[in-house]
Amino acid sequence: MTQMVERGTLRDQLVAWRRHLHMNPEVGFEEHETAAYIEGELRKMPGLTVTRPTATSVLAVLKGGKPGRTVLLRADIDALPIEEENTFEFRSRKPGVMHACGHDGHTAILLGVASLLAESAQEVPGEIRMIFQHAEEIGPGGAEELVMETNLMDGVDVVTGLHLNSQLPVGVVAVKPGAFMAAPDSLHLTIRGRGGHGAHPEQTVDPIAVGAQVVTNLQHVVSRNVAALDALVVSITSFHAGTTHNVIPDTAVLQGTVRSFDPELRQRAPRLIERVIRGVCEAHGATYELKYEFGYRPVINTDWVAAQLKEIALATVGSEHYQDAQPTMGGEDFSAYLQKAPGAYFNVGAGSDAADSRWPHHHPRFTIDEDSLVTGVQMLQAAALRLAQPE
Ligand SMILES: [Zn+2]
Ligand SMILES: [Zn+2]
Known part of the structure; x- marks a missing residue:
């Protein structure tokens, strides 16, 4: 397979796409302009069948000229409700909305792959489906909707996709078989006491004092109820109670996130947590209401797909730029596709001092080194061609 687009031209095009998207971010389920832009760019590429599976997602299908399998490539397209603090000229034009996770880059990469594959369709094996997925950042997630309510996955043999990662050096590709990203579940807790005068706590049931005990004791779920090698994170991330200095309030409202990989532990965690809260x-003398929500499933990469991606990475970026990925407690709705087909998700490094792109994801100064776009295209194109080869 020859790369039809010369590298300089490809990079320029990728940067143009990415910067347009970066300037015009939209949050999950509201990606109307984004989807229209993607659709318009795809329609310039001959040989693709372009449809809209949902209001704000776009699907491009390429039927290759050679026999082979059906491969799904996935990019997420949504932004975040964050006020951008970058000052470069292509910063967000929308107050309070920002591409702070790199999904603008993912979209540009998949557009690049679509253009390269379309130009060489006769040499492509099988069928390549490219899904520009809405709403990764917002539960219940766009992937679940596409998987459960459209026929996107019918006949798909294998699925892959990537996340740019500002914490890895630009040019690096990282792959891991098995457990890769955690299930992000959440808890919403209301503690009901009995309010009163701050000078007379003996006449009250102080929900703040009880809530503080709950927060402290929940850490014992991790440290004393779960084996050290079973990964579990319980973080209380929000605690709201009271209005002023001399009034004990009636209620305290807490929220938190619970992250795990193992399905058995994931089912057990809410019982362990509620036992502490109840006790x-x-x-x-307080009462409580607990709402526990299961979020995305964990991303468990299929071993043989991860092994092929590793081989592709070694051939594409070389052993000096390859890393075995570390599992992360972050969540991803890529897991929805893995219910229906084998597959693997991987990382492409996007961090560099030159581009000032080592800020964490979801930070107001997050950005990517745009050289990562070229690496992303090379990896995803090679993965599509390899995974589509007939068995
Ligand atoms: Zn994100
Ligand atoms: Zn993301």
């Missing part, structure tokens, strides 16, 4: 509340 602490009862001990102090």
Whole structure:
């Protein structure tokens, strides 16, 4: 397979796409302009069948000229409700909305792959489906909608996709078989006490004091109820109670996130957590309401797909730029596709001092080194061609 687009030209085009998207971010389920832009760019590429599976997602299908399997490539397209603090000229033009996770880059990469594959369709094996997925950042997630409510996955043999990663050096590709990204579940807790005068706590049931005990004791779920090698994170991330300095309030409202990989532990975690909450509340005469929500499934990469991606990475970027990926407690709705087909998700490094792109994801100064776009295209194009080869 020859690369039809010369490298300089490809990079320029990728940067143009990415910067247009970066300037015009939209949050999940509201990606109307984004989807229209993607559709317009895809329609300039001959040989693709372009449809809209949902209001704000776009699908491009390429039927290759050679026999082979059906491969799904996925890019997510949504932005975040963050006020951008970058000052470069292509910063977000929308107050309070920003591409702070790199999905603008993912979209540009998949557009690049689509253009290269379309130009060489006769030499492409099988069928390549390229899904520009909405709403990765917002539960219940766009992937679940596409998987459960459209026929996107019918006949798909294998699925892959990538996430740019500002914490890896630009040019690096990282792959991992098995457990890669955690299930992000959440808890919403209301503790009900009995309010009163701050000078007379003996006449009250203080939900703040009880809530503080709950927060402290929940850490024992991780440290004393779960084996050290079973990964579990319980973080209380929000605690709201009270209005002023001399009033004990009636209620305290807490929220938190619970991250795990193992399905058995994931099912057990809410029971362990509620046991602590119930015990602490009862001990102090408070009551509670607990809402526990299961989020995305964990991303568990299929071993043989990950092995092929590793081989592709070694051939594409060389052993000096390859890393075995570390599992992360972050979540991803790429897992929805893995219910229906084998597949693997991988990382492409996007961090560099030259581009000032080592800020964490979801930070107001997040950005990517745009050289990562070229690496992303090379990896995803090679993965598509390899995975589509007939068995
Ligand atoms: Zn994100
Ligand atoms: Zn992301």
